[in-house]
Amino acid sequence: MDRTTDEWRFWLAALRGLARGFTYPDADWVATLSDRWWPGAFASVLKRLGIPSDGFWEAVERLPTDQRAARQSLQVEYTYLFINAVPHVPAPPYASAYTGEGFLMGERAEAALLAYREAGLALAEDYRDLPDHLATEVEFLAWLGEQAIAALETGDEEQARARVAQQQGFLRGQVQPWLGAFCRRVEAAARMPFYREMAHLAERLLFAAPAPALSR
Amino acid sequence: MRSPNAPFSRRQFLKLGGATGAALALGGGLTAFTPIPAAAAPTPAAPPEDGLLYGVCGICSMGCAYVAHLSNGRIVRLSGNPNDQTAQGKLCVKGYSGLRLLYDPDRLKYPMKRTNPQKGLGVDPGWVKITWDEAIGMVASRFKQIADNDGPQAIVFVGRPTSWPKHFTKSIGTPNHVAHNNTCYSTHEVVWRAMVTGTGKTWTVDYEHSKYVLAFGWDGMGKSKNHWGRALNSALANGAKLVVFDPRLSITASKAHEWIPIKPGTDLAVLLAMIRTIVNEELYDRDFVARYTTGFDKLKEAVQQYTPEWAAGISEVPAETIARIAREFARTRPAVVAHHKRDAGGPNYTNSWHTAQCYVILDTLVGSLDRPGGHILDRKPKLPDIADVWKLPEYPKTVNGPRIDGLEKSPILYKLGKGSFSTLAEGILAKHPYPVKAAFFFNHNILAFPNPPRLVEALKTLEMVVVSDIMPAEVVQLADVVLPDNTYFESGGIGVREYHAMYPQVALREALPPLYETKGFTTVTLEILKKMGRAEYVPDGMSGGALVDAQLKALGTTAAEIKAKGGMWGDPTELKPKTEFGTASKKVELYATLFEQNGFDPLPRWTKPRAATTSDYPYHLLIFRRPWERMTQSQNDPVLAEFYPENRATINTETARKLGVSGGEHVWVESPVGKIKVRAEVTAGIRPDCVAVDHGFGHWSSGLSVARGKGGNDGDLVPNMTISEQLGAGCPGMAAFWEDVAVKVYRA
Numbered sequence: 001m002d003r004t005t006d007e008w009r010f011w012l013a014a015l016r017g018l019a020r021g022f023t024y025p026d027a028d029w030v031a032t033l034s035d036r037w038w039p040g041a042f043a044s045v046l047k048r049l050g051i052p053s054d055g056f057w058e059a060v061e062r063l064p065t066d067q068r069a070a071r072q073s074l075q076v077e078y079t080y081l082f083i084n085a086v087p088h089v090p091a092p093p094y095a096s097a098y099t100g101e102g103f104l105m106g107e108r109a110e111a112a113l114l115a116y117r118e119a120g121l122a123l124a125e126d127y128r129d130l131p132d133h134l135a136t137e138v139e140f141l142a143w144l145g146e147q148a149i150a151a152l153e154t155g156d157e158e159q160a161r162a163r164v165a166q167q168q169g170f171l172r173g174q175v176q177p178w179l180g181a182f183c184r185r186v187e188a189a190a191r192m193p194f195y196r197e198m199a200h201l202a203e204r205l206l207f208a209a210p211a212p213a214l215s216r
Numbered sequence: 217m218r219s220p221n222a223p224f225s226r227r228q229f230l231k232l233g234g235a236t237g238a239a240l241a242l243g244g245g246l247t248a249f250t251p252i253p254a255a256a257a258p259t260p261a262a263p264p265e266d267g268l269l270y271g272v273c274g275i276c277s278m279g280c281a282y283v284a285h286l287s288n289g290r291i292v293r294l295s296g297n298p299n300d301q302t303a304q305g306k307l308c309v310k311g312y313s314g315l316r317l318l319y320d321p322d323r324l325k326y327p328m329k330r331t332n333p334q335k336g337l338g339v340d341p342g343w344v345k346i347t348w349d350e351a352i353g354m355v356a357s358r359f360k361q362i363a364d365n366d367g368p369q370a371i372v373f374v375g376r377p378t379s380w381p382k383h384f385t386k387s388i389g390t391p392n393h394v395a396h397n398n399t400c401y402s403t404h405e406v407v408w409r410a411m412v413t414g415t416g417k418t419w420t421v422d423y424e425h426s427k428y429v430l431a432f433g434w435d436g437m438g439k440s441k442n443h444w445g446r447a448l449n450s451a452l453a454n455g456a457k458l459v460v461f462d463p464r465l466s467i468t469a470s471k472a473h474e475w476i477p478i479k480p481g482t483d484l485a486v487l488l489a490m491i492r493t494i495v496n497e498e499l500y501d502r503d504f505v506a507r508y509t510t511g512f513d514k515l516k517e518a519v520q521q522y523t524p525e526w527a528a529g530i531s532e533v534p535a536e537t538i539a540r541i542a543r544e545f546a547r548t549r550p551a552v553v554a555h556h557k558r559d560a561g562g563p564n565y566t567n568s569w570h571t572a573q574c575y576v577i578l579d580t581l582v583g584s585l586d587r588p589g590g591h592i593l594d595r596k597p598k599l600p601d602i603a604d605v606w607k608l609p610e611y612p613k614t615v616n617g618p619r620i621d622g623l624e625k626s627p628i629l630y631k632l633g634k635g636s637f638s639t640l641a642e643g644i645l646a647k648h649p650y651p652v653k654a655a656f657f658f659n660h661n662i663l664a665f666p667n668p669p670r671l672v673e674a675l676k677t678l679e680m681v682v683v684s685d686i687m688p689a690e691v692v693q694l695a696d697v698v699l700p701d702n703t704y705f706e707s708g709g710i711g712v713r714e715y716h717a718m719y720p721q722v723a724l725r726e727a728l729p730p731l732y733e734t735k736g737f738t739t740v741t742l743e744i745l746k747k748m749g750r751a752e753y754v755p756d757g758m759s760g761g762a763l764v765d766a767q768l769k770a771l772g773t774t775a776a777e778i779k780a781k782g783g784m785w786g787d788p789t790e791l792k793p794k795t796e797f798g799t800a801s802k803k804v805e806l807y808a809t810l811f812e813q814n815g816f817d818p819l820p821r822w823t824k825p826r827a828a829t830t831s832d833y834p835y836h837l838l839i840f841r842r843p844w845e846r847m848t849q850s851q852n853d854p855v856l857a858e859f860y861p862e863n864r865a866t867i868n869t870e871t872a873r874k875l876g877v878s879g880g881e882h883v884w885v886e887s888p889v890g891k892i893k894v895r896a897e898v899t900a901g902i903r904p905d906c907v908a909v910d911h912g913f914g915h916w917s918s919g920l921s922v923a924r925g926k927g928g929n930d931g932d933l934v935p936n937m938t939i940s941e942q943l944g945a946g947c948p949g950m951a952a953f954w955e956d957v958a959v960k961v962y963r964a
Contacts, residue, residue, distance in 0.1 A: 009235035013242060020243030024345055041241045048235075075344040076331055083325055083345055084688055084698075088924070092321040102854065103319040105290045105731070113288050121249040128733045129248075136248040142239065143246065 007210045009149065010048040014205050015142035017042040021198045022082075022093060022135040025074040033060060033074075034067040051204050059193035077192050090189035091182055095132035098178035108132050108174065115170050116140060119147075119163075134182065134202070137175050141167055141206075148212065164212050171209060179206055269726040270297060270783030272711030273311045274704030275846050277419070278441050279713050280307055281723040281783055282314075284705065291315055291705065291728065299782035300723065302716045308440040309844045313853045317686065317703060318731070322852060322922075324688055324700035325732035327351035335676050335694050337669075343698065348733065352740065354697050355656075356747030358680050362653045363388065363748070368614050369650055372640070375658030377633050379763075383602050384741040387753035389612030391619045392652070394635035396664060401557035402949035406628045407572040410810040410948075412585065414798030416632055418594050419715045421552055422791075423447035424454075425589035428544060428551035430578070431460045431468060432483040432571065433560035438467030440843035441556075443716050457548065459541055461486065461533070461560070464838055464866065464908050465901030468554075474541075477903045480836040480955060481825030482531035483560040484567045487574035488822060489527035489535075490542035492519040494581050499546035501583030508795070509580055511807025511818070518819045530822075550589025551582045558841075563951030570820040573808070577820070580804050586794045593794055596712055597720040597787070599767040606755050618649045622939030626950045627814055637665045638952045642938045644674035654680040658737055659701065661689040663848040663914065666934040666952050667889055684737050687852060690915065699740055706730040709764045710778075722771060722785040724778040816948045826945065826956040829905065833958035835871075837887065838908035839930045845912040848929075852915075852922045862927035863913035864897040865961065868904040872896060875961060882964035885909060885928070887957050889935045892928025893964050907961050909933070933957055 020029065020038075032038035039060045043053040063070040079085065082093045096106030112131040116122065121140070123131060148163035179202060186199040269284040269291075281297035294315050298305035317323075329351070332342035346354075362370050368389030375381045377395045385393040397405065401417065408417035423429060424447045436444040452458060452471065460469040461478045469475040478486065494500050495516045505512050524535035524542075531538075545551050553575040558564065561572030576585075584590025602608070618624055620643040621636040629636075644652045655678055662668045662675075668690070675681055675694050683695040686703055708727035713720075730736075742759045745751070768774055771785060778785045796802040800809065805818075812818040829836060841847070842863075844856050851857065865885050867877065877883055879898040884891050885907055892914060902908055914929030934954055942950055 006235070010238070013235045013239035016239040016244055017242035019247075023243075023247070038242065041238050045235070045238050045242065072331060072344065076342045079328060079343045079345050080340075084322070084328065084343060085340075088322055088688075094321070096319075097321050102321065103316055104321050104323075105319045110288045110290055116249065117252065120252050121246070122252045124246070124248060124250040127248045130731070133248075139243075139246075139248055143249070146239070 005149075005212070007049065008145065008212045010045050011205065011210050012142045012145040012149075013045045014042070014049060014051075015138050015145070017045060018198070018202055018205055019135045019139040019142060022138065022202075025071065025078055027071055030071040030074060031067060033063065034070055036060070046201070049205075049210070051201070055193070056197045056201060059197040062193055073192065074194065077190070077195060080191070081186060081189060081195055091185035093134040093182065094130050095137070095174065095178045096130075098181045104130055108178070112137060112140075112174060115166070115174065119144060119166055132174075137170070138202075138206075141171055141175065144170070145212070168212075171206065175206055179203065269728060270724045270779060271705060272723045272725050273307060273314060275310045275314050275850075276441065278303070278443065278715045279711050279723065280311055280442065281711075282307060282311065283783070284728070289729070291318065297723070297783050299784040301721050301784060301786050301788065302443050302713060302718075304443075304446075306442050306446070308442040309856075310440050310846050310850060311442075313844075313846075313850060313856055314703070314705070316853050316855060318705050320687065320852060322688060323731075324685060324692065324698060325734065326700060327733065328698040329354065330696050337672065339693070341693060341695070348735065348740075351697055351699060352743045352747055355680075355682050355699075356744045359388065359654060359744065360748045362679070366651065366653055368612065369617055369620070370653040372620060372644070372652050372655045373658070374640075374655060374660045377635070379602050380738045380741065381658060382633070383753070384745065386611040386615045387745050387750045388748070389614040391615050391617045391624075392621070393633070394619075394621050394637070394640055395633075396637055396660060397632075397634035398563055398629075398636040398638055398950045399664060399666070399952040399954065401562055402629055402634060403563050403569040403572045403947065403951050404555065404557065404561055404949075405632055405634070406949045407561075407569055407576060407808075409628060409632060410799070410808040411573065411576045411805050412797050412799065413593065414800070418592065418717075419556065420592040420595070420717050421555060422589050422592055422718065423552070423554075424450050426451050426550055426552045427456050427589065428548035429456060429458045429554055430541070430545050430551065431458070431462070431472075431554040431559070432478075432487070432575075433462050433558075433562075433564070434460070434554040434556055435462070435466040435468045435559075435840060436554060436556055437471055438843050439556070439841060441715065447716070457544065459544075463836065463903045463906045464840065465899070466840065467843065470901075476533055476537065479530070479532045479903070480838060480906060481565040481567065484571045484574065484820065485522070485527040485530040485822055486533055486538055487571060487578065488519055488522035488820060489524045489538050490545070491515070491574060491577055491581070492522050493524060493539050493542035494546045494578075495519060497543065499543060500581040501549075504583030504585075505581065508585075508797070509804045509806050510801050511805055514807045515577065515819055518821070522822065545578070546582055549582055550584045550587060552584050552590045553578050555591065558839075558954070563949065564953065564955040565825040566945045566947060566951075566953055566956055567823045567825055568951060569947050569949050570817070570823065573820040576804070577806055580806065585804060588791060592718060592791070595717045595719050596714065597722065597771060599712065599770050600763070602763060605763055605766045606758060608755070609752050611753075620644060620649070620652055622942065623950065625939065625943055626948060628810060628816075628948045629950055636942065636950045636952075638937045638950070639939050639942050641665070641667070641671040641674040641936050644677065645670075646938070652678060654678055654682070656682045656684070657691045657695075658684045659686070660691070661848050662691045662694075663689070663929050663931055665936070666931055666954070667936040668929065668931050669890070670936050684740065689848065700732065700734040702730050702734050702736045706734065707736055708761065710767060718791060719789050720787040722778070724775060724783045724785075726779070811948065814948065816946070823946075826953055827958045829958045833887065833960050834905070835907045835959050835961060836903075836905055837885075837930075837933060837955055837957040837959045838866075838902075838906050839954055840908055840910055841912070842910050845910070848912050848915070851912055851926065854922050857922050857926070863894055863910045864927075865894045866897045866899060866902050866908040866910075867961065868902050868906070869898055869900050871904045871961075872898040875963065877961075877963055883961050884964050885933065885959050885961050887933040887935075887959045890932035892930070892932050894928045907959055930954075933959060
């Protein structure tokens with residue numbers, strides 16, 4: 001495996017972290033934040049990619065030390081930024097909110113759904129959010145990359161190229177067009193640094209993706 | 217760079233197995249997705265979710281049938297269902313806005329609880345998303361605790377008095393199911409119950425076949441009840457005459473042959489004089505009166521004092537105009553008085569219930585009650601309800617106890633099972649007749665109440681406020697637990713036509729899978745009942761579609777059959793006029809014995825409205841609705857807001873000149889209980905002694921990103937009441953007296 005492919009793998013791992021970071025902060029995940037397991041893994045991956053994680057660490061350090069308090073503050077902030085809030089939900093994490101007329105379930109939601117289908121995926125039965133949620137789109141990007149690597153490892157270079165093409169197309173056509181506007185809203189509205197830093201990292205990871213190398 | 221506090225060492229990282237292990241540690245696998253089995257994989261070109269869904273618009277009660285056009289499971293377009301016998305394939309501007317409600321980014325998406333114990337205007341609730349189990353558990357355990365310790369009456373439910381909400385509140389055992397009717401149509405309801413139906417009121421008028429339509433404050437064409445507008449236009453094209461009494465040049469008035477800018481609150485005087493004219497000049501339908509009415513002689517005697525000249529002195533309508541219109545109305549048949557909720561016979565003035573009595577009398581005198589071109593009584597199909605499908609134990613006797621809004625003290629309205637928004641806040645604050653500990657609001661907002669700030673104070677005293685709603689309206693901001701409700705696009709079943717139901721009509725409701733974790737009210741409240749230990753009221757199968765199945769069976773059809781017929785079922789039998797009515801005498805009771813038995817005037821009698829203008833408050837307040845607004849629920853729609861962002865104070869040109877106000881300038885409209893800041897709209901189309909404010913604006917919930925801070929809420933100007941004040945007004949409908957308010961206006 002050459003260096004570029006290695007970097008790409010770490011990029012995919014970072015996307016996994018990004019997808020988790022933009023998913024609702026449940027108790028199990030907050031526990032891994034509090035004991036620094038999850039931030040440690042994420043920062044290590046970022047380091048491999050040459051992305052500074054000082055701001056991210058600082059945000060983690062500023063979470064309440066008590067795990068229950070940390071969970072509540074993250075949940076309040078997530079609900080406020082991304083679900084419903086006073087003031088109004090400032091940063092709906094859906095592509096459709098930033099394109100067209102700003103309503104949800106717009107053309108971008110349908111485009112995401114079609115891309116998932118084309119890749120052989122359906123939304124899970126217990127998945128209750130919209131198809132163009134940021135965490136879902138990023139998980140899809142990571143999965144496509146992992147599928148490409150898996151294909152490569154079985155010698156199916158054609159399949160690997162197809163998966164990479166799907167991934168790059170989805171990144172450019174589906175994720176990048178709204179990401180900047182979303183991140184600006186998170187920056188402007190965030191009341192604690194955690195999701196502001198996650199938004200910064202989202203931009204770093206999704207606008208400066210390393211080029212995939214398909215040779216083994 | 218790694219934080220010095222981070223315990224995650226390079227060694228640990230290597231243990232993960234490099235990038236692959238890190239990916240798993242950070243959040244690997246498929247969480248949002250599931251692989252599509254190869255054999256079942258649909259092609260993007262022909263997804264299974266494409267096609268049409270039939271449904272019924274839920275924006276207003278007109279119940280227009282729609283067709284939702286799907287693309288990959290999302291609705292991309294709405295159109296009217298061309299098979300709808302009444303709406304005839306048309307939706308109004310509000311109907312089309314429903315799609316934007318479904319996909320509004322501000323919509324409530326998940327159950328939530330507040331983490332901030334402080335409540336109030338602009339206070340951040342600190343919501344966190346919770347599971348349905350947690351939400352239902354929280355509500356059920358607190359409700360059970362309250363019911364056990366304080367009695368079920370300590371739980372107040374605010375919502376429409378339809379089947380499932382009634383079942384929920386009765387199963388809990390609380391008498392306090394408080395509905396909005398006293399702000400809407402309770403005056404009409406009690407009058408129709410006492411004089412005609414023995415039950416409530418129907419909302420069908422056969423405008424198409426009318427030759428003379430007389431309206432008092434009725435603005436059906438300006439309410440976007442689209443079939444009424446179409447029907448009335450059709451009547452006008454066929455030569456019908458339309459006369460509108462209204463202090464404001466409403467949309468309907470602008471289409472009328474005559475607009476008569478009557479003094480507010482005096483419609484009753486004109487109506488009494490018109491009745492006198494028709495009776496004395498023997499212009500009435502003698503046959504209809506003889507066959508189908510009681511009390512004519514007493515009526516004739518009672519109205520003798522009300523001459524057109526007398527009425528002219530009160531109403532500022534010339535006596536000859538009153539007499540002329542009375543004669544035209546009686547001679548041009550079929551003739552009808554236009555009816556709908558918030559017209560002059562609605563809950564606007566202390567004398568409005570007498571006005572509503574006069575509507576019935578006029579319709580009766582010209583023989584148009586339940587006759588072509590007149591007011592049509594109930595033609596809905598008779599369908600089974602909850603008690604017909606399930607044999608339930610008797611509800612707790614506590615449901616018949618005294619109410620916090622005092623409704624039982626007004627027995628005619630009480631029998632109809634409605635409620636009083638006007639008296640709720642004072643009842644809670646006074647803790648009389650008992651303390652209230654919790655409230656459950658279902659799709660009703662604080663801004664729909666008179667004097668909302670007072671209700672906020674009342675709700676702040678409660679241990680728990682639960683809200684089931686679609687959007688984060690003001691009441692949601694006060695909620696301890698938020699239960700995100702389905703929209704009408706996500707609720708299946710059937711819709712039975714109530715408005716303009718000339719014959720039984722039913723529309724199919726096909727449901728879109730609910731978005732997010734929203735759940736329907738019935739499903740959620742049945743779970744709450746079970747968790748409260750009220751399982752005896754939730755028999756097996758109740759939360760499924762068994763009630764709808766029973767109703768379809770009663771209609772002799774199936775959902776599949778209705779779908780195959782284009783989403784509509786109908787029984788287009790020719791109108792067979794009723795020869796018996798629902799009163800005790802089976803007649804139309806011009807002299808209403810039910811009123812007499814309950815201590816109210818059996819005949820209409822002139823009484824002055826409550827609020828007179830004074831030098832401090834020199835203008836009459838008028839309240840109306842714009843055709844594109846849905847009460848307080850549509851102002852967050854950015855498309856509607858783009859062309860009408862905020863409400864206005866409509867002021868006469870001459871009045872504006874005296875006040876030094878120009879159109880577009882901000883003014884304060886102030887009553888003895890509150891004031892609102894709105895922009896002035898200056899027009900000759902309103903009486904100089906009136907100020908009109910349109911309803912729906914003045915939202916202060918920050919959860920509404922578009923609507924917040926735009927315009928002012930008319931309800932802030934309207935006093936709420938104690939039960940004594942309410943009863944003292946002598947209205948059997950316990951009306952809110954929305955427009956019985958004098959105000960002042962000045963530059964902001």
